[in-house]
Amino acid sequence: MTSPMVRVRDLHKSYGAVPVLRGVDLDVGAGEVTCVIGPSGSGKSTLLRCLNHLEKINAGEVEVAGELIGYRRHKGKLHELGPRAITRQRAAIGMVFQNFNLFPHLTVLENIAEAPIAVLRRSRTDAVARARELVRRVGLAGREDDYPRRLSGGQQQRIAIARALAMDPKLMLFDEPTSALDPELVGDVLGVMKDLADGGMTMVVVTHEMGFAREAADTVVFLDEGVVVESGAPDDVLRNPRQARTREFLARVL
Numbered sequence: 283m284t285s286p287m288v289r290v291r292d293l294h295k296s297y298g299a300v301p302v303l304r305g306v307d308l309d310v311g312a313g314e315v316t317c318v319i320g321p322s323g324s325g326k327s328t329l330l331r332c333l334n335h336l337e338k339i340n341a342g343e344v345e346v347a348g349e350l351i352g353y354r355r356h357k358g359k360l361h362e363l364g365p366r367a368i369t370r371q372r373a374a375i376g377m378v379f380q381n382f383n384l385f386p387h388l389t390v391l392e393n394i395a396e397a398p399i400a401v402l403r404r405s406r407t408d409a410v411a412r413a414r415e416l417v418r419r420v421g422l423a424g425r426e427d428d429y430p431r432r433l434s435g436g437q438q439q440r441i442a443i444a445r446a447l448a449m450d451p452k453l454m455l456f457d458e459p460t461s462a463l464d465p466e467l468v469g470d471v472l473g474v475m476k477d478l479a480d481g482g483m484t485m486v487v488v489t490h491e492m493g494f495a496r497e498a499a500d501t502v503v504f505l506d507e508g509v510v511v512e513s514g515a516p517d518d519v520l521r522n523p524r525q526a527r528t529r530e531f532l533a534r535v536l
C-alpha cells in the first residue's frame with residue numbers, strides 16, 4: 283500500500299452501554315478510495331464520525347494523515363490531541379453528509395469561500411477566485427450567485443462537495459451522499475465523486491451505491507454489527523464474497 287492516510291486499529295465505540303463499533307481495523311493509503319457498505323445500523327456513519335473527531339472513541343487507535351487522534355488501550359492511558367490540533371486536523375478532512383448542510387442565507391460562492399476565509403485566513407479575492415473554479419469543476423458554472431434553495435438536491439450536494447474541496451483536504455469522507463436525492467440526480471453527484479477519485483483524492487465513502495463501489499473503489503469494506511466481516515478488492519467482495527454474511531447482505535441489496 284501507498285503511505286497510509288487512515289489507519290484504524292481495534293476501534294471500539296459505544297453509545298452509552300450499547301457497543302456500535304467492536305474492534306474495527308481500517309487502512310486507507312494516500313490516493314485510495316475505500317467504500318464502506320453494510321446494513322442500516324451497522325456502524326458505518328459512526329466509523330466516519332470517529333475519523334473526523336465528531337465522536338469520542340472508547341478504545342483503539344485512529345491515525346489520520348500520520349497523526350494519532352486518540353487512543354485508549356483497554357487498560358492504558360487516553361491520549362488525545364488538544365483542541366487546536368483537532369481543529370487543524372479537521373481542516374484537513376473534508377466531510378460531505380447526506381443532507382448537504384449548506385448555509386441557506388449564503389450564496390453558492392459564499393458557501394464555498396466562507397471557511398477558507400474564516401479558517402485558513404485566505405484573502406476574499408483568492409477564496410472567491412478558487413470558489414469560482416470549484417463551481418466550474420462540479421459542473422455548476424452560472425449558479426454562483428444563487429441561494430441553495432434555488433438548486434436541486436443534486437446541485438446542492440455538488441456545491442457541498444466543492445465547499446469541502448475549498449479547504450484543500452487531504453482526505454474526503456462521504457456519508458451516504460446520494461441517499462437523500464431523487465434517483466435521477468444521483469448520477470451527477472456520483473460522477474463528480476468518480477472524477478475526484480480518478481484525480482487521486484483519498485476518499486472513504488459510506489454508500490449503498492454498489493455500482494459506484496465497483497467502479498471507483500480500491501477497497502470495499504463490509505461492516506456488519508460493528509465488525510469488519512470482509513474487506514478487499516471490489517471484484518472479490520462484491521462478486522465473490524468469502525463470507526456467508528456478505529453474500530446474504532448482497533443478495534438483499536443487489
Ligand SMILES: Nc1ncnc2c1ncn2[C@@H]1O[C@H](COP(=O)(O)OP(=O)(O)OP(=O)(O)O)[C@@H](O)[C@H]1O
Pocket residue numbers: 297302320321322323324325326327328329
Ligand atoms: N448519537 C447516538 N446516540 C445513541 N445511539 C446512536 C447515536 N448515533 C448512532 N446510534 C446508534 O448506533 C448504531 C449505528 O448507527 P450508525 O448511524 O453508525 O449506523 P449506519 O450503519 O450508518 O446506519 P444507516 O445505514 O442506517 O445510516 C445504530 O443502532 C444507531 O441507532
